[in-house]
Amino acid sequence: MMAANARRYMIHFGSAMLLYMATLFGSVFLLSTAEFGPALRGLIAILPVLPGLGALWAVMVFYRSLDEFKQRILAEAMIIAALLTGFGTFAYGFLEGALDLPAIPMIWVFPVMIGLWGLVGCFQKYVVYR
Incomplete structure (x- = not known):
């Protein structure tokens, strides 16, 4: 329930x-x-x-x-997702100039971060905090 x-x-x-x-x-x-x-x-x-x-x-x-433990899991997942998104866009920015890759519109940054938040949260739930 x-x-x-x-x-x-x-x-x-x-x-x-x-x-x-x-x-x-x-x-x-x-x-x-x-x-x-x-x-x-x-x-x-x-x-x-x-x-x-x-x-x-x-x-x-x-x-x-939520209780403190679940809050911690969600907060850690968001921090990891934000860092992965930040470093991923940072790295892509370098590659974009060096390899003449297409620019990715800014509108995709937030959905990527939220998607990573969900993936990291699942990883934490089923692997890290089993």
Whole structure:
């Protein structure tokens, strides 16, 4: 049975992600079908960040509801993910210039870090803290 804090997290995070997807598709649609001035284009382009902040809030509330050991595991996983992302982008930056590799848009940095957070967390759970 799922703990109450985990159930609450799934509802809050899932709602934020549904709103994010709707806002993202809506903003992409608006930007591709209508003409706006630069200020309004910027505002429409950044609208999906707002529900993303709701997801961030859900993660923080869930994190605070965990015991100290689980908080430590999640914090360590995030630190490792941030370091791997940072050093990976740093190394790619050197290779990009030396090998004439294509530039990777900044929009991919955060998803990579979150993905690494999940992978590192799984590694910790099933290998390190067995």
